[in-house]
Amino acid sequence: MMLIPCPWCGERSENEFTYIGDARRKRPDTSALEVSDATLQAHSDYVFLRDNPKGWHQEYWQHTSGCRAHFKVERNVVDHRIRASVKADEELPTFPEGR
């Protein structure tokens, strides 16, 4: 059972959290009433498409049974190591290749 570092509460057990999903995908701005094909495509990709990388993965988690905040985590989906976690509106640090 993973220990997940919540940027607000510190390391807590996995069962306090909910996995939300890929943190790299961004919901496009849909505020314009006229919908362009590009926006439609971007929105469709946001809703339906997910990468399934082997290795490091940036993802959102919610501390559901804690502070309820969403935050970003960079986790290795092969061995579940977590190398960074930041608040939802912050950028994850960049790491040299292969680390």
Add this chain to the structure above:
Amino acid sequence: MTSFRLDQGGLIDRNTPLNFRFDGKAYQGFQGDTLASALLANGVQLMGRSFKYHRPRGVYGSGSEEPNALMTVGRGQEQESNLRATMIDLYEGLDAQSQNAWPSLKTDIMAVNSLLSAFLPAGFYYKIFLGSANFWLLPEYFIRRAAGLGRPNELANEDDYQHHFTHCDVLVVGSGLSGVAAALAAARSGASVTLVDEHDKLGGQGLWREAAQREWLHEALAELADYPKVRLMSRTTAWGHYDDNMVACVQVEGDPGKPLSAHQPRARAWHIRAKRVIYATGAIERPLVFANNDRPGVMLAHAGAAFAGKFGVLVGKSLVLATNNDDGYSSARLLADAGAQVHLLEARDQVSEALQDSLKGSNVELSLGQTVLSAKGGSNGVSAAEIGGLDGKSSRLINCDGVLSSGGWSPSIHLHSHTGGKAEWRDDLQAFVPGKRLQEGVAVGAAAGLFATHEALASGWQQGITAAQDLGHSVSAGHAPTLDIASIETSPIMPLWSNPKPRKVKGKAFVDFQNDAGSSDVVMANQEGYRSVEHLKRYTTLGMGTDQGKTANINGHALLAQAQGRAIAEVGTTTFRPPYTPLTLGAFGGPHVGASFAPIRRTPMHDLHQDAGASFVEAGMWMRAEWYTRDDEDMWASIKREARQVRQAVAMCDVSTLGKIDVQGPDAQEFIQRLYCNGMKTLAIGKVRYGLMLRDDGIVFDDGTVARLADNHYYMTTTTANAAAVLAHMEYHLDVVWPELKVRVASITDQWAGMAVAGPRSRDMLQAALPHIDMSNEGLPFMGFVDTELNGLPVRVLRISFSGELAYEVHTPARFGPQVWQALSETGKDFGLMPYGTEALGALRIEKGHVAGGELDGRTTPADMGLGKMVAKKKDFIGRLGLLREGLNKADRPTLVGIMPADGRSNVIAGSQLTEEGQVGGFGSMTKSLGWISSAHFSVEHDCFVALGFIDKGSERIGQTLFAASPVDDEHLPVNIVSPHMIDPQGERQYG
């Protein structure tokens, strides 16, 4: 029956005899025995029947690797089955029974399966299904009766189980020499240490192998016990190693089958979070594979030694012990020293002088280049062994009363494997050792392939110090321990996976004893194309028993490699998965059973409902009043009375369970506007609006109401079921998608009680209760609300309707719920007010065509439910782009309709499929489903069942007669398709 108990030796307490029973017969053993050792001491060798062929079986190992001696222990409530006799500590009054044999262990009629073994080959199930499915039915009848293990007691488990959570710097799994050395080194360095072992005594085999080992273990364990930061746990199996060094353990507290004493749990589940884990899990001996190697009296060499050394039981007086590695020598020596005559068959042609010298002065006869080819014997033990060279020629028969074998040792790398660590093949050991690791876990001693005493001690000590130092503990641990035990020059193990079978000998050579998989099955699986170890496992069931192939896997995989002419490292091994050993399910549940399984949520008015005769239904975690029984009414009479009262007078329903969310902030209006698909911008302060919420893919997510309390303050309700999901949905969009919006949301479901007051007389009644408020249609119009006081208590009165009648909801802070409910009940007396439950509520909303859970099923759009016109055209909202998807705009999508039985009286069943053909049913018949019924209930207005459902081109079908088919209920009912608004289609009642 002769006693096999030695006069001296072993870790048993001969001053404490214990009486026990096996299959009804009384026996005696000693404190410190296991059930297996006590039975052997009494000369009982036959302990079980095998899973498939019902072959007689005896005990094969001496610990948790045991594949054969599975027992049922205890009676009635305490009865527990499939326990390994080698892991059951003997206690006074223990009552054990054998399994999988009828009428008795000695004369098991299913043993006829053994003669049919040619017809039950590897992949039997695969093969039989290649033929007609019906052909399976005949063997199934027999196999279901014949195959199997013990039976559960089928009683509810009343025992107590506990869950514990703890942390430590260093967790050491296994308390043999290497484990104790690791624990001591870490403890002396200043680390907090937990040491667990599955056996009842800490110390492992060092306790009975050599005096020097025993003395050191006693001293070290005594020292460890004195450290305040050290926890020593026996009878505790570390069964799984999970992420971030969470090791799951189960500690046996109450002996299986024995009534518990007061406040004693049966078992404790421990979740240990350790900074470092040291696997001192040892190794498991594997047998040699030879004909009839499963006869009672045949066992692992180490098991024979353990029964003598640990329990003072000699498994035979004249033993044949076959080995291909050095360890067989110490087992042979120990058995000979205990009084047996041992014929040691050494498969290797050459071994070191020193090894041969280690037998000097003992009653061991050594033959080089020889091995055992077949065991002879029956249910009651072996009488002889056929031995010979590895070419299978020049075999001869020698009399003996026990056949032991050692085929090498397999390190217990299970925990390492659980974390995703790789297994690495070592040719010099002919074994897998832990390879690349993914967690902070490291193997020491035999688990790392370091078998010699000095290696085990040194590796444990070193890793204990390393772990402590890594964590910043730097107290000097002193010198590494050394024991005065001579190390003997080793000779490399000889790979030996299957011994030749002598001619004229019948009987299988078993690889997996528990699942009756033999060497011939492995060869056959390979011939039939199951060439991967994973396929071999599934095809032959090798390694799929409750022992998970602890003694079988390596032999099986090696035989597969041999058959393919490949290296074992190339063939690989199957993945070990938790649990390491079979565990009692109760430990997983712990105290979270029955009423403690999940929290029960009760509304503030729960007790009042109870007093009023309510039957409750669980809705999510809530207990909701389903209906209120009056006098001697039956359920239907109550529901109809309540529903009728809403349509004809006035009734009140507890709606406190609705999700409620408080939304505040300068951007609250904008957020609410984006959250719902219908327009919310024009919602004025003091007004409430029905809202439909979509997912981003355009599918309806939830519905509810929004009341605007102030410029920047909204009060939302959600459905009962989706309250948590809606809140999370809002939080996600605020945290992640639109962090620029200044809005805060909070769940206030538990802070507010709510009650719906519905019916044509509801206005008059509330006017009487709230004389200071103008309740007229002008004063409080449909979709208006007012915050006021009732008898001095704050209430929010919202004019909203789920039933389609003139109706209101009265919300109040939760603590005033009961008083407000009682006050309204009091006023309501003059108006005929009565409470109504969720059944009547459901019936009323179906009549009205209002959608709920059955319709919001994650597949439907607003248009599908006839709510397409609600969807705003001139704003952006979640799901707007999703709704544009082609598939959601097809003309033939199923849309909401009303459904009534054509005969005006039959029951309509929710879940039925709507079809054009009358006759549906019968195996294999097929017809096209045009749609489905999503909810159904009895309508008091129409005096018959009414239903809502979805059907292709729904509005075009109104007036048609179709069929509601429910094959599982064997129903096909003619039904009329009608408008979903089955009462008051113009809404005159709710608007009036």
